[in-house]
Amino acid sequence: MKALSQVVATLSHVPGVVAAMVVGATDGLIVETSPVMGGAAGSRDPRKHTAALAAYLYSKVTRASDAARLGTPAFMRLEAERGHIFVVGARDVVLVTIVTTDANLGRVRLEMMNEARDNS
């Protein structure tokens, strides 16, 4: 199993990843995070809110998936106007990334799935 700081460092170096976080699956608190790439000075730090709400959303998605008899969700992608939020579950934590619109989504997804698998 990789150190969580290494997981965050790996994900944050993927082009287009604005921030990568390891978040407690049940409490939504940040366990490990990268800095925010390209964040304007004085702008609000999006990580705490994103981490808490993404973990919460992922727990609801897990229930929806279970209700639909689809099993555990493998990957969650939220597409928004100015980017994406990716979430993958890995045991007691979830990996969360904030990603730009022009990122290689396939590569971000692959890296996240690999990191989740290595930590499961």
Added chain:
Amino acid sequence: MSDPTVAESWVAAPLTRLKDDARLISGVLLYPSGRAVGQFGFSNAADVMSICALTSAINASARELGRQLDGKPFYEMHHAGVERQVFMARASAGTQEFLFVGVFDRESSFGVVEIYFAEFQQALERLHPEKQPAGVGLAGDFEGELDRSLDALFGPIGKR
């Protein structure tokens, strides 16, 4: 889930929003003296009375404990039980201080409660009236203050 009952009308909207956004089961907003300002999730005045007294005492103990251990007071507390969790924190509006205690379960999370409590705190700052109700925060007549606030929340004894 029931709407909040309040002793001061300006806290109704922020409390409702906090309850809904953070998916809290119950909660009480009170002055550090133990006087209740608003509540939701309780139908019994005696429960609110106990919670106010305990929260006030826990807050005083936690502050002193923080001073002893860390040189500064502890202002926030979280207890994770097996089924339910308790979140307790200080809020302020102008110079007036409040305490809040809320209960949540797996429908919410500590992180979610924390972020919506921060918004609740900002709403209190924004909405609080300039003139505070008389007697707020005085420790002299604890029982009388508590009774008056419970009357405001649940009606006078005999009609509760």
